[in-house]
Amino acid sequence: MSLELRDITLTYPDGDSRLTALDHVDLTVPKGSVTAVVGPSGSGKSSLLAVAATLITPDSGAVVVDGTSTAGLSRGELARLRRQHVGVVFQQPNLLPSLTAAEQLEVMARLDGRRPRHTERLLAAVGLADVAGRRPHQLSGGQRQRVNIARALVNDPAVLLVDEPTSALDHERGAAVIDLLTRLTHRRALATVLVTHDLTHLAGVDRVVSVHDGRLTDPSTGDHALDDIPSTG
Numbered sequence: 594m595s596l597e598l599r600d601i602t603l604t605y606p607d608g609d610s611r612l613t614a615l616d617h618v619d620l621t622v623p624k625g626s627v628t629a630v631v632g633p634s635g636s637g638k639s640s641l642l643a644v645a646a647t648l649i650t651p652d653s654g655a656v657v658v659d660g661t662s663t664a665g666l667s668r669g670e671l672a673r674l675r676r677q678h679v680g681v682v683f684q685q686p687n688l689l690p691s692l693t694a695a696e697q698l699e700v701m702a703r704l705d706g707r708r709p710r711h712t713e714r715l716l717a718a719v720g721l722a723d724v725a726g727r728r729p730h731q732l733s734g735g736q737r738q739r740v741n742i743a744r745a746l747v748n749d750p751a752v753l754l755v756d757e758p759t760s761a762l763d764h765e766r767g768a769a770v771i772d773l774l775t776r777l778t779h780r781r782a783l784a785t786v787l788v789t790h791d792l793t794h795l796a797g798v799d800r801v802v803s804v805h806d807g808r809l810t811d812p813s814t815g816d817h818a819l820d821d822i823p824s825t826g
Contacts, residue, residue: 772797
């Protein structure tokens with residue numbers, strides 16, 4: 594298994610008490626599969642993604658990334674684990690305006706002390722081989738999101754965490770991005786977690802789970818119906 598969340602509880606200060614963001618969450622994402630996490634705003638989806646990315650340490654429970662437990666790791670060790678084993682596709686691409694599509698990937702490789710050897714291959718994998726030399730303002734919204742995806746894959750991660758990738762795209766481009774993420778996951782044997790409000794493009798993912806008030810349930814078991822979750826797409 595490439596990603597496991599075991600009995601995760603996460604709370605935040607809320608005045609004189611604490612607010613529970615994640616309530617005894619268990620989630621296992623096997624290699625080569627996409628798990629979509631859906632739920633209304635404020636349900637705990639972003640907190641789940643942050644814990645999985647080792648950006649937030651939970652109050653209790655264990656995170657296991659590609660066989661490595663994060664328990665007891667220092668901040669430097671966690672940062673190294675993220676660079677080498679976790680790719681994150683942010684909701685907004687946040688590309689550096691002065692860099693070309695190829696250079697966006699090269700920068701990420703160099704941050705981990707690697708030589709950027711796979712830039713052209715990765716851009717080709719996301720359908721951008723012919724725009725490698727263009728800067729962000731010369732790319733469409735869908736193309737910028739594809740650069741975002743390629744950048745997340747540049748260090749060959751085992752785990753891919755994706756935050757609302759279709760929020761700024763129209764229906765057609767959104768469907769294309771979800772299809773691309775699914776194909777890359779299966780082809781590269783990634784363990785992918787896709788957080789989304791949009792329920793219209795999930796037919797091709799391997800599993801859908803929902804978060805309500807910090808608790809994770811699997812709609813396929815009948816605990817919650819997807820129809821009960823409002824879509825913003």
